[in-house]
Structures are given as structure tokens and as C-alpha cells.
Amino acid sequence: DGGITQSPKYLFRKEGQNVTLSCEQNLNHDAMYWYRQDPGQGLRLIYYSQIVNDFQKGDIAEGYSVSREKKESFPLTVTSAQKNPTAFYLCASSTSGGARGFFGPGTRLTVL
């Protein structure tokens, strides 16, 4: 089945640690995205990538980093510089025209 997978489903981080969230898609989509969701709020865009080896900051990129070495993969690193990282993180992909988004199941990150 084609789709988007995210791992792990739950992630716990100690303060001061960097953690990396995985996102893989087999939809052959060019574009991939990372969103953050906080309780009672809509999703906010962290980073997006239109093609391999290229990515741009979204609305809330501070404290995060990404890479896009392969078309299928778009990992997100939450660095120690992110002041309030506890949230639900969603990865998405779309064709290059960006006409329709498909979402993964999400990773819930909790800072201990």
C-alpha cells in the first residue's frame, strides 16, 4: 500500500537532547512537509521541501532542522534550541503541483 510512515509513534526526550523524527513516503511525491500541532490549535508549518537536496523554512522553523537526501525520506531533528518541543508532529507529502496533501500518522514528542 502506498502511504506515509512516521516513526516512532511516541518519543520522549530529556531537556538538552536532540531527537530525530522519521518520515518516509512511497507515493513518489516530490514535495514533503513537517507540521506541528498543539492542543486547541491548528497545524503550523515547520519546514517543507519541494525536491531532493532543497528545503525551506516554514512559519515556525526555529529550533528545528531537516534534510532531504532521498526523495522518499524527510527526517526532522528537534534540537535543544527548541524551547517548547512537546507537541504532535505530522509529516505530509504532495505532488510537485501541491494540489493535495497526504498525511502520516504522526509522532507525539514529550519532553521530560
Added chain:
Amino acid sequence: KQEVTQIPAALSVPEGENLVLNCSFTDSAIYNLQWFRQDPGKGLTSLLLIQSSQREQTSGRLNASLDKSSGRSTLYIAASQPGDSATYLCAVYPQRDAGGTSYGKLTFGQGTILTVHP
């Protein structure tokens, strides 16, 4: 900057009712509008996508309309069921840039939490 608002924030109805969820956006220059469903702790499931040239889309008991000029969309759910209980999110895509893509950079509303009780 595009802003998306969803009203009501929460809605509780008895099973069988027809209901309407509202979504408004401040910049009418959109490419597409998409309605999603989110169950607790889960990712987003696409319900309906309306292209900017369309006025409505239907899927089963769901009907979504779009009025770009007034910056509004509504999601109509007919004969609601307890299984419809979830958060419903509205999201808009910006118009395509000179390169021909909107990048899929969605702007989301805060969602409507729907509870349908038996």
C-alpha cells in the same frame, strides 16, 4: 497573511441530525481548500478537496461548498452517526506561484470538535 477560522469550536448533537461546519479564510486568493478528519491521537484523513474553480464536492453523506469571493466554506454532514465523532479541520492552499506550484503549504483552521451521541 492568510488566516483560517472555524466555527463552532465544538459541537455536540444527537445521532441522526444534519449539521454544518463553517470555515472562513481572510485571503480569497486560494488554490484549493481541503477538509480533513482527525481522530484523537491520529493523523489526518482527507475528506474532500475543492479546487478553486469548483463550488462544491460530495462524498457519501458529506458535502463541502466553497465561496471564494466571500472567503467561506461549509462542510455539511447528513444523518450524523456516532462514528462521525472527531475533529474536523479545514485547510487552504495558496495560489500557485510563478513556478506553477503552491507547494502544498496548507494554512489550517483550529478545527471543530464534533461529538455525536446515540
